[in-house]
Amino acid sequence: MAEIRDFVDLSLIAIDPACVMKVPAEFALKRSVLPLCMVDGDFIVAMADPSEVKTIAALRGALGVPVIAKQADPESLNEYLLKLYGSVQSIREDSARDDAVSTVDYLIRSAFIRHASDIHFDPGRDGMRVRFRIDGELEDITNIPPDLQPPVISRLKVLANLKLDERRAPQDGAFTWRVPDAFSDDVTDLDVRLATLPGRYGERVTLRLLETSTKRYTTDALGFSDEHRSVFEGVLASPHGLVLLTGPTGSGKTTTLYAAIQHLLELRPLNIITVENPVEYEIPGIFQSEVDYADRVNFSKALRSILRHDPDVIMIGEIRDGESLDTAVKAALTGHLVLSTLHTNDAVNAVTRLTNMGLERHLAAATLRLSVAQRLARALCPYCREPYDVTVQEAALCGIPELEGETVYRPHGCLYCAGRGLKGRTGLFEFFKPDAAISSAIASGASESEIADMRRARGESTLFEDGLSKCLAGITTLKEVHRVAGVF
Ligand SMILES: [Zn+2]
Structure with a gap:
């Protein structure tokens, strides 16, 4: 054959x-x-x-x-x-051991290999559906039969030290999973957070996988255009001010902050302190504190005490209330570079959000160095992407008729992408770097749309335009850009 x-x-x-x-x-x-x-x-x-x-x-x-x-x-x-x-040995033992143990073993191991961020166990009428979140999307992995469902849930609860007999109240816990490297003696510690939620057909369990081994984030890996990258690195070189990353949950804001810190560490010796919830990745050479954001008193207290530790750079996982914003702005005004995230739709909207949280406009104008809106689009597998010409309809949907006939790419599927055609993600960005004119407009009470017009007049691209240039470069697809940064 x-x-x-x-x-x-x-x-x-x-x-x-x-x-x-x-x-x-x-x-x-x-x-x-x-x-x-x-x-x-x-x-x-x-x-x-x-x-x-x-x-x-x-x-x-x-x-x-x-x-x-x-x-x-x-x-x-x-x-x-x-x-x-697993080893042949453990498979032999498995027949005597619990099937549940090997099922859980196998699932965590394959989630790790596929770089999944979460594993979902969803009990239903016919057993338990298992899905992985890979590159932000849920993928069906398997279905666990009803008879195996209770022992699998028990196994997961045992791993995270949860109460086995508590099935009516949500619980959460954590454990560390050791994954040996196939090509060396290295071991990766996988930090797993587990949460349960009681439901009609049993408890739902979600595992969040965090690689605690030091991962390097670089500003090249984020998907910045050359122009965005030089603006971003330029702003990081300034000794004080406020830099904000904006976007919904899962838009990659934290990764960008980590890359910023990594970049700062390479520039010069700095005292960098973070306040996070939770610490998602450990970065050697900086001090990372973990604070419960739900406890506002504790959070602002931690933030204030950080200032007594003589930091150069402060990273705040997220600014959520007026009190922490107040502390952050004071720090930014007194010689510190403050990096943080906000939940807003676009880059200019950050100004409105800051003032709605009680910040005086002249302080917003004086501190805001850069606001970046970010989204993540799934990237095309470079091995199997297929070129094609933009159709009339697609060009119309983008609102740019002259796009018709330009070459863009669609996914196909090959060995390098597990047959998906898409692999990994790239950031789409919208930069808002107020110049003197814009800062004084902010201070004097200009509306959000007036500020947005001033920004546009300077030729800064929108999220959608940044996405479009990444379609033409073969990095992502029109469909993805519409999905994450669509204007319609
Ligand atoms: Zn491929």
Whole structure:
């Protein structure tokens, strides 16, 4: 049988956990076959020897779809199999151990491999639906049968030290999951926050996965255009003032703040202190304090005491009330660079939000150095994106007729993106950097739309325009830009 025999580098490709779930651990480990993903209706697997037709035929029979085997390096294949399915030893033990233990093991491990941010366990009439949030989108992974549902929930509660017999009240906890690296002796600590919510068919459980190992955030990885990047880095070089990142939850504001701090650390020796809830990523070389935002007294108290520690830069996870805003502005006026986030729709709206929270207009004008609105769009897989010409309808939908016929790209699906066509995310940005004229307009009470007009007159792009330029560059799709920054 002439199967495709091209070689795959497992460290570059993306594995779809839903495909892995379709092949029993015992079969995969015994036959050394690693399920990868579906591409154009074919089930793609990696094998040390793709000419082993018996294994391929057995899979084809069990799955009912064409199976294509790719060749992989036996050693790394084995390491991936162990990482995904656990060791052969633990599989043998599993028959004696609880199925629930191995199910939970497997799910956390594959969530880690797919870089999922959350795992959702949703009990329903016919068992429990398991979904991963990957790049901001929910993906169906598997369904846990009704008889396995109670032991799986118990296993999760045991891991997080929750009360097993408490099923009527929501609980939350945390645990650390150790993931060995397939290619070295390194171990990654996965910090997992777990929360339960009682429902009609049992408790719903959500796991949030935070990689606590030090991850480097750089300003190049955010998706800034060259112009935005130089403005951003320029503002960070100023010794004082307020820099705000705005956008809804999940728009990547915190990641941008971490990248800003990483950039500052490389510039010069600085005393950087943060107030966060929770600390999502540890950055060596700075002091990160964790405060409960719900407790306002504690939060403003922590913020005030930080000022006594002689900081150069203060990062506040989010400004939520007038009192912390007041402290932040005082710090920004007295020689500190203050970085924070706000929930607003666009960059200019930050001014309105600040004044609504009780800040005097002249203080807003005196402190605000930069306000950045941010959204995250899913990025195209660079290996399989397909070019096409913008249609008349699409151009009309964007409100830009001359866009018709320009080349943009759509997703297809390949081994590098687990057959999704989209992989990772890119930031879309809108910058608002008040100049002297705009600052004095803010101070003298200009309306939000007047300020927005002044900003536009300077030629600064909107979120949508930034997205559009990323479509033309083949980074993301028109559909994604409409979804996250749509004007209609
Ligand atoms: Zn691809």
